[in-house]
Amino acid sequence: MTDFEDMLSEDDSALASSFDHAPLRLTVDLGAMADNWRDMAKRSGKARAAAVVKADAYGLGIEDAGQTFYRAGARDFFVATVSEGVTLRPYVPQARIFVLSGVWPGQEADVIGSDLVPVLASEEQLSHWTAVCAQGGEHPCALQVDTGFNRLGLTVDDALYLADDPCRPASFDPVLVLSHLACGDTPSAAMNRVQLESFQKVAAAYEGVESSLSASAGIFLGPEYHFDLTRPGIALYGGEAVNDAPNPMRPVATAEARIVMIREAGEGQTVSYGGTYQLKRASRLAIAAVGYADGYQRSLSGSGIPLREMGRGGAYGFVNGHKVPVAGRVTMDLTIFDVTDVPANAVRAGDYIELFGRNVPLDEVARSAGTIGYELLTSMGLRYERLVLEQA
Template identity: 70%
Template sequence: MNDLDLLPEPNDAFEIASVRLTVDLQALADNWREMARRSGMARAAAVVKADAYGLGLEDCGTTLYEAGARDFFVAVAQEGVTLRAYAPEARIFVLSGIWPGQERMFFENDLVPVLASEEQLAFWMGVIAEFGDYPCALQVDTGFNRLGLPLADALALAEDVSRPASFSPVLVLSHLHSGDTPSAPSNKLQLESFQQVTAAFEGIESSLSASAGIFLGQDYHFDLTRPGIALYGGEAVNGAKPLRAVATAEGRILQIREAQKGETVSYGATHQLARPSRLAIASVGYADGYLRSLSGSGIPLRGDGSHGAFGFIAGKRVPVVGRVTMDLTIFDVTDVPEQHIHTGDYIELFGPNISLDEVARAGGTIGYEMLTSLGLRYERRYLEAAD
């Protein structure tokens, strides 16, 4: 008998992980249905780029498809290839468009390229001249100065009687640059520009609004909306209450230690304790996407003295103290009764008690980056949707 045979079998990997992530697929499905409701007469797509905002394309894509989504947006073609297995009857739009050498990938997986430049448009004309009619979408820049044909060029294309008859976009779209700020005057300016586009491409479906734009009202909905961050529990509009939390990230406490008033904490000794304290050292750091800028001190970007992030355990908010390091973060748990916290327990990093966007703001960023920066070390658990 090997000595290893005497050891107990490992527990469930999630229960013993150093860092772990729970993804509530029921909340994801409910959030999509809510955004579909808010989209009024428009259909609601689902944006699943960047591995479904870091939460897993396979599980999230399947859940959204089963919830009723039939239009999806990905960033690159390979994401669309992966998604096709889980959304067999969906239209899948690829926002980065198509380039030479990708034709087979698009055709075999029934992906719809979103053409966003004169170069892509010219290439696509050659593709359809050789292979015949195939659906595409056309992105128009209405003031973002990112991807998209300039407005004047798009209007000229619509009126160009010499364009191939086989050029048949199934969707024209644009993107609001300040949709998360409802009072921004640019929203109405972009809306007016896009209305010119939809009039020029009469009879072709149109889409302007991602998550934030949906909240601007019916005028911004057109035929298809493109909710993204709102589906995953992030704030779509600055300062507005998000929908249901989908992701809960937790770090395991490796040690609880006593420290005296006047002692310092973590690299650079940037935090000095103002009282006798109990410190919980959690197994999470910037290698796990828990950003160094979430540190409780020693961050030049927060020279104004504002606090860093908080965690949550045993009903209490607990602040990060000192600098976040690659694999470890220190929380001040002095105010948590000793009998309610032990080594091996988990501190919530963000989730239902500490919102994703609160943590993001503490780190000087946004919820999008927090989710898409999740590292490879998280053990994941998916809570299945009921239907």
Template identity: 70%
Template sequence: MTNPDDPFAEADDFEIAPVRLTVDLGALADNWREMARRSGSARTAAVVKADAYGLGIEDCGTALYEAGARDFFVAVVQEGVTLRTYAPDARIYVLSGIWPGQEQLFFENGLVPVLVSEEQLAFWMSVTAEHGDHPCALQVDTGFNRLGIPLEDAIAFTDDVSRPASFSPVLVLSHLHSGDTPSSELNQKQLESFRRVADAFEGIETSLAASAGIFLGSDYHFDLTRPGIALYGGEAVNGGKNPMRPVAKAEARIIQIRDAKKGETVSYGGTYQLSRDSRLAIVAAGYADGYLRSLSGSGVPLRQNIGHGAFGFVAGRKVPVVGRLTMDLTIFDVTDVPAAEIRSGDYVELFGPNMPLDDVARAAGTIGYELLTSLGLRYERRYIYPE
């Protein structure tokens, strides 16, 4: 805090930041433990791709490792190199696989490539033939049509006489495309396909369930589960109550509170007209901070299903975004907040314990994943460590 006797004393950067992010690492660890409990006898990994869903791979990786995670998934090799420092003896899988020229990074950092195509599979066999055996994983496509060896090709590969005797993946995995919709019959169809894969690769560990798949029950758990969004407090399953603890709180500072008259318009394009005399709080966050333009209170032609934009939270009350959200600024209507309870310099919660991440995401016509991974570089961050 600033010393009132010294106006030039150094202030706490977090206390004066235009935008700030609080990350509760205790909640993150608790969420991992909860997903491990729900995974039953299966071992539970932690997915920390995209800079731990925007919250910081260094701090989040450390907290998850200290909570007990020993299997991690990242998207690209550079993320794995970073994580290795914070998870020294963990097994780290790289979901995008390996490309020529990356071999040394995988070997030096003990990273496990997830081979996702026939080309990567052939390349990896040539690498191990030259440099010796090294763990790998194999992804099989069971209906997603994204990454993975086609189902029948993967099963046939187990009996391929040209397959090197030394080649044996440590994990075979697939991914559910409709796990967030428990009622979808396609989940059962993928499960049946993956069981064929598991049978063909007998003796090798298998993994099908990410966050949503864990909630589908033990049939989907196999040997290893891979929770991601649920660890960070997001909704993994559509509908129903989210059982996970909120992890991130994003806030923006009020730069100015101004009075505006009934009939006046707000922000670019004049798309929002005030229906009453109002007080407006202009805060220091916009789409450059990942607070998406589609959260605007009006003037968003692509958002047809929701007539209003997002809400913030300040002084114990929800307050709506009004007018178009801009690159660096957002305007909230704070007319219903007593004037004595709000002032310039206060912070509006953009999402967090009082404004659930996925509620805000729905107002933007998107999902919590996008809000978290869109967080910009301007947030001053504070990490709350478990006691």
């Protein structure tokens, strides 16, 4: 019996049966997710920890993630869009939900009806929202300030001016002022201190209003960066938050692909499109039911792409206790793994190769693709059969 089966209840049996035979499957461990939130809440010290659940909770399911974090104690949530906030609301009934993209004409009813807090990031949004509140009554908002990222937010000078403006609309009454670090995942970056000092001025100008600067990476920079509210995201889902440092978070997602067939190929033969991967010995190849249509990116290929030509190693999977490298190019629906070093009686068609999870760290796979764990999680396609492991 597998570890996954041990954790299933009788009510899950039908789902488990479907899961057991799916070409692609994704296991989401809500217990690990909750533990990761509690870990980040502890690291946040005196600050409260929110939960960032945008992009369908980084691809893992906003409904399940929202409930999980809410039960663990989170009372502040961040989404990217109004529609995400509307979806989340029933699962976090007493929480504040901040919408990072703010509000635009036509979205007011959803914002107010679902009691969302728009994060105003421009003069246009500020003007629109104050007019809405002046006409329809007060409703909370937040203000985003750009401290060096050059993305969303008022400039520091404009935010400071607004704080002291005697003509500031009475309907503008933010409950939170926030900014975002550009280099938080690199603790030695001088930019972190520059942004911190800029944001300290803004936070001081908005006396009595809560402030927030740090997402996952910023939390690891220490108490000076925590302010009143932190915004952990990728760390909650098991991803690395800080470059070149051990990852203390528990893995949450495990992706697996079923082996469709195993074939034998001779020395000197080539593998996959372009014939760029030439076998140096007689080999056994496992053909797995996953490809770039499923978010297993072409850049993970074992050969025939610029990253491999630059000397960077390709991805590997894990099957029955063995690491197995990707052979040749990843294709739309199929990927070939070299299982020559796995004993013949230890791997067969129908077995599953772990793509990332407990044995293949998410961010190691991401580095092989020349990207980050965020992108792998949020790029998974619709063909994964999902199994959600409930909290113990």
